[in-house]
Amino acid sequence: MTDYFIGHVAYYFIILLLIIGLWGMLFKRNLLKKLIGMNILQSSIILFYVVSASKYNATVPVLNPKLKVIEPSQYINPLPHTLMLTAIVVSVATTGVALALLIVIYKRFNTLDENELLEKMK
């Protein structure tokens, strides 16, 4: 039971983060808060990949006698971590585009509140 808990506790927090992010994106009124929700959602997915490939008592997959690796299961799978480098870049680019849009919206309508925006766009 404790083993199961220790092995899975990170995933529960990731689910929590995912729900917080989605909730922020869908139900927050302020567009900037929606953007923050989006970042939380993306971070939760990045953490999901990172956690899925992490291991105790294991090391990087490099053939080096100093590392004292006895069997292959002591290597960490590096692929999910490298994939996440790309995902982080994508997430940064998305945030950049979103912030640029928010600047334009604020300049045109002088507000970032969704209800006020709908009011002003009528």
Place this chain on the structure above:
Amino acid sequence: MIFEHFPILIPISLLLGAMVSAPVGIWKRKLTYPIALLASSVALFFSAIGLVYVLNTGTHHYYLGNWIPPIGIEYVVDSLSAFVVLIVNGIGFFVMIYSHKSLEREMPGKEVPFHTVALLFLAGLSGMVVTGDLFNLYVFLEISSLSAYALVSVGQKRAPVAAFRYLMLGTIGASFYLLGIGFLYLDTGSLNMLDNAKIIPLLSEKGLVLVSLTLIIVGIGLKMAMFPLHLWLPDAYTYAPSVGSAYLAPIATKVSAYVMIRILFAVFNPEFVSKYYNFTDVIAWLSAVGILWGSIMAIAQNDYKRMLAYSSISQIGYIGLGIGLANPLGFIGAVLHILNHALMKATLFLVNGNIFYRFGTTSIPMFDEKLRKKLPYTTAAFTIAALSMIGIPPTAGFFSKWYLVLASVDKNNWIFVIVIGLSSLLNLIYFFRIIEKLYITKKSDITTNEDVRMNEVPISMLVPTLWFSILVIVLGIFNAYIVDYILKLAIPSGMI
């Protein structure tokens, strides 16, 4: 031979064009358009070569940097992806020819970034089609989506808000897709599509794969605007600049539909998604609701462009229905509708651009006899595309609907037949009210010759419009060749 490298050359030439056109454009603005056109035509050339190559020699596997998959990234071009990538670049090239004059009118001085972003958009879509790697697909998906947000945001006053909404929902979709392939990777240990297709049937415990498939369907469904996930689409298409929506509407959602086909039938197999677990039935029924809902909402619209946006939702429904039926006829119907709808929507959105170019508005009440006399060729192109949307026989739209009807009959599902028939009637209503205003109703306030003098748009805008409308008829007549020589080869194995 260089032609063997065509799968990578298609996205690379577009990316290279984007990279060159931006700095050169800052130096001399006039050079951007020729560079963009050159890059796009090279991509179109390689897509055409690709289709011929694949039809002659069979499926082409291209290993990037000679790394053998599943370690390396693989590009797979079979007859289906060669077909779709040709549609993407064909539409992209002619819309790019068109965009020059329209941009001069709608956003003078911003041609450089617009052409660059358009090239990135096409590169992303082409990459999504040719890639055989799930994570590579995610990267291309984000390239195309980010440039799509930019294409939307430069439009009318409300466009940034629409683009922001599109960005939010699009990012949720992409994140769900990423999460889905994460689950798939944890279970199979591979990101290569063909490798996954081999491993999935061997798994004894299917739970993780089912979660991953659900997440991927929701994610791609958001990108393709499948019925309950379409909320971003009407605003984005309406407020985008007319060239922007001419880029987006014909190809962006279609490529996502293609990805859906790939994931459902090539990564997972048709039996898995339709017999053991009923994913395809859910897609089919949602699409059927979407077909009717989109058509009804289109009737209620007062603006031509917004009407087209809603009609797009209904047309995506046809593709979803063909995917959801999961039999060979439905597959042919769906893929043929990808082509037909791309051509019809391209024509209709270019017509929208032409009218906006001359009159500065596209509200439906101003479509009348005067407009027809001023823009006779544009009106003719509109009529052909509208007839095709309704599904009048010699035009292309009829044949894809015909295959979908045959597929529904094949499945003994008469409700879908009724849905398709009903939606054609609704299409008839919302297009015929415009055709009636243009051709039948007489206008009494025409007093001078000036009111009705022909005043067509510039030739570089008119030619693409007419070219697409001619293709609607030509491909309608010769659709049997497309089905026999291309699509029948592409039917996924295991589909009965």
